[in-house]
Amino acid sequence: MADFPAPAEGIVLTHFLVSDDVDRSRAFYTEVLGGEALMDGEPTIVALANSWIIINTGGGPTDDKPSITLEAPHDLDRVSAFLNIRVADIAAVYADWSAKGAQFLTEPIDRGPEIRCYLRDPDGHLIEVGQSRR
Template sequence: MGGNEFQAGAELTHVLVVRDLTAARDFYRDVVGAEVVREYGGTSAVMRLFGTWLLLVTGGGPTPDKPTVLFAPPEDPDRVSHEMTFRIRDCQASYAELRRRGAVFLTSPVNHGSEIRCFFRDPDGHLLELSQIT
């Protein structure tokens, strides 16, 4: 592979494995503000969120192209291997709006000097962060 063949026209999709597709779809649509693009098979929802793709899928076993891989939602929400950070202009206002929409935060925004941030989880325990650079 030479040149820009890999990058030309490419877009990034975040895949999150969820227990309840309806609950996850509703959370990302109604709380976070994602646009539902399509759903299929009762197991997947494709969404647009802040200029990127978000694919919510229910768990499943190996397939011919990933013969040893099991898709499963997080077992322990306090052990994180993936997080999405939303870079926003006003952390306090975004925190208040998302709480109004039903998001449950770990703490209120914390000022770290160069950054104000706070964390919340989706219905499956995936960690999400609001971050304001000061």
């Protein structure tokens, strides 16, 4: 089992995703992408490769973020951040994740120094999958 993302020293980087359906997103990140659920419920924490994904529902302002509302993406053509997953064999990952239900925007495209493609999670969060050729 992966370690819970609570460092004894230093820092740990996690990625927080707002989901309209936390169980559906947990299933995507564990069953399709191969992560390991460390905690279920709200929040859900999934260990994925050498990082962690925290999945929770959105909500309105709180005293520590007084003007901020968290919500899942609503305009899928406008993105300000996305997950970037680097893989050793993009063809194998594309075939495996596609067979498990991942919906890629395109097949992997050779860009010279890298081969890459994109997919979305069930809430519409964009994920880049790339293989370096350097």
